[in-house]
Amino acid sequence: MSKARPKVQTMDRQTLPKEKYDALEEYIDGLETKEDSLIQVLHKAQEIFGYLPREVQLFIARKLDASGAEVSGVVSFYSYFTTKPKGKHTINVCMGTACFVKGADKLFHKLQEKLGIKTGETTKDQLFTLKDVRCIGACGLAPVLMIDDKVFGRVQESELDGILDQYRTREV
Helix, strand or coil: CCCCCCCCCCCCHHHCCHHHHHHHHHHHHCCCCCCCCHHHHHHHHHHHHCCCCHHHHHHHHHHHCCCHHHHHHHHHHCCCCCCCCCCCEEEEEECCHHHHHCCHHHHHHHHHHHHCCCCCCECCCCCEEEEEECCCCCHHHCCCEEECCEEECCCCHHHHHHHHHHHHHHCC
16 A cells, blocks of 8 residues: 655746746856855855745756756755745744743743744744744843844743734834
8 A cells, every 4th residue: 555645835936936036047147157056056045035945946956957856955954944935033932951941831832822833834924933942042041032133031921922013013
């Protein structure tokens, strides 16, 4: 009895903005040499698109005269690269020992509830991506969460709405 393979969600090239493909193509065409530039191009593509869907990977493979498997292998090997859209803002909740002891797990569960997502997921409005991380390195401020590059220390559950609203109001 064979198991059905999960269907890979793909988009045709028209689904993603043409101007983003044009910007990536211009970048690739401007390289002095395309040889050994795959990681550099992937970084640029992720900067442009925000993530690396299969279609973008195949576009890069064609432009660099590489195989789709080679590009996919590099994308899946390096944790920096993502194949799923990320939110405009990334929320990292520290789960290191000091933060955990001070209730970071409760903050994390409350954020999951408020945002309607689990770890590694992105809100439907593409505003927030939620992650739990091992340590942010601000143990004296436990529990800590970080949104983009801003650290919030000694966070209480009652402060979460206010913190999230700071980022929501920027988008209005």
